Amino acid sequence: MTDLKTMRLAADTVRVLAAEAVQKAKSGHPGMPMGCADYAIVLWQKYLKHNPRNPQWLGRDRFILSAGHGSMLMYSLLHLYEYGLPMDELKKFRQWGSLTPGHPEFGHTKGVEVTTGPLGSGFASGVGMAIASKHFAAKTGLDKTNLMDPKFYILSSDGCMMEGTTHEAASLAGHLKLDNIVCFYDDNSISIEGKTELSFSENVGKRFEAYNWRVIKIADANNTEQVDSALAEAQKSDGRPTLLIGKTKIGFGSPNLAGKEDCHGAPLGAEELKLSKKNLNFPEEAFFVPTEVRGMISSRLAELSAEANKWEAEYKNFLGANPDNAKLIGKMLSKEIPSDILEQLIAATPKDKATATRASGGTIIQKVAELVPAVYGGSADLSPSTKTNIKKASSFSASNRAGANFHFGVRELGMGLAANGMALYGGSIPYVSTFFVFSDYMKPAIRLAAIQGLHVIYVFTHDSFYVGEDGPTHEPIEQLAMLRTIPGMTVIRPAEAYETAHAWTAALKINGPVALLLTRQDLEPLPSDAVSKIRLDKGAYVVSEDADFDAIIMASGSEVNLALESAKKLRENGRKIRVVSMPSHELFLQQDKAYRDSVLPPECVKRISIEAGTTFGWERFVGDKGLSIGIDHFGASAPYNVLAEKYGFTVDGVCSKIKEHFCCCCK
16 A cells, blocks of 8 residues: 555655756746645545556557646656656756757657646547547447556646637536546636736636536645545546536645745746755755655556456457457558548549549548548537548447547537547547538647647638639638648648548548548549549649640649649640649658659749639749649628639639730640
8 A cells, every 4th residue: 555655755756857847947946846746646646547568559558748838747747757758857957959949849758748838738638549449449349358457647727727629628628527637726816917806716616517527625635635535436437527616725835835836837937846845854965865755656566567467468358359459440540541542432432523632532531431440530510511420430429439420519629639539549540520611610739730740630611712702701722822831730731532432541541631622613633634644642633734835824623623724725825734633732742853843843943823712822833933723812791603704713713814924835
């Protein structure tokens, strides 16, 4: 049994390590780690199921530091619990090349489950992890065993509770009865500007009760016994997620700064650090860890290792006794994709008539779900419009965890961050969907997916002013450029059904976030002689051309049809044209110079781009002398064919602009 006296000493060790690292860096947030140390130590020492010798152990619980500014809390724990984070790394907190960056980063430091920093994002991603865990267990049959019952321990702050994404995610978690979530709310009543009463006075407990959460209050969360009692109660599921509201004192242990905003985002100061050590009965020695603490944790690590070994043996037995389940588990964990995926998707693609790419995508996704069991997802209350419902699958719900259709409700940011958590959990390639213009609501989630290199697929439909009557609020203009500016993001805007099959194939294979931009309006299939030329994986390719062409028309998505029609008219007037489909700037720019020059020869300076969005970014391809035809203003409410005419997105309009720009390009 763990000695509570030693437990308190361990909590004080975390406080001192955090304060010292921040002081050495002359930057950081010591107050939160000092205030939450008691909760963290009790959790990690007695309740968290983890295995430092195998940080990716499938059966582990997850610790999610949503209040990422308190990163030294996590780093202190990762050091003490032997996750391969030496003391020298704590001493290099926030320094170049260290394993202890200012906010926790997934994939950078062992034991960090998710990149956090933007408040509330970790909470919402934790909800996604909890969803993925329930789904994985139910789909593979592991829910019938005692092997797959992990908990997701989230540590949130006042700031997390203020951010809108926690409202979205908490509402969804309560509705889905995700009883595998235990969230500790660090209720210290302090923000950077002062007391939280400056801007925050709601009853958080009542709010979460309304969300269908169980709420447990800890009167003094700097008391290890009270924390222990609350965590013990939290282990007993009542069918709802659990919120632990712990009253803490920010900077606990600091004689002069505890309870004040001064220690929220700034070092204690050398003198106050010295006084804090004295107050906690610690020696002046820097980065000191008591022998008793090392011994207590060492004993716990031996227990954890034995528990993990026992789990692994039982898991191996399950796989051996259930070969079909084992096969499915293997496919999901490896995210297996058939080698002939492209051929199978093309065979399933509707290509005998003009079809909107959202409709093509809707047909293709049925085949994807059949072939790749790791793929599942849903929309923000728009699947009838985005065509992303898997027809042969049921809906994921509180009573059906095996359902592959997820109903996120009108919660775009919560949906995006939950998808990040689903990807982080493993065994899944989640997709989420909404109208393209509402990607604005999802930008923080998409950015975090890119930072973490997460394999999330975004299906954005209604991708241009061709939305029509809904008007400028629903017509994306600048969103294309926005997504293309995100490092690590791949944006694909297919031209028609064949390209949509290629786009889904690429999206399944790319190791990172991918956005598929699909149309509301119908698009003609590519000419039969062009289908074999499709090289969407290269980002751009030649659709049609004349010998000795002297002008290149580039386009993406719905404008490829327009480019081909415009080229036809130009050819009738004696011009020689090359038409290039460029569904993905990112994929094209990844190709070597020889391929790029073969598609866009440097000697051809008469270049035109056509895209129903802002022209920003196309200057890289059209050059100084080229012409970009786009929409550098907001749209309007009218039938889409009227808008096309008014904005010059017709054959006559395009040819007229080309003639005006190049003077001699049309006769």
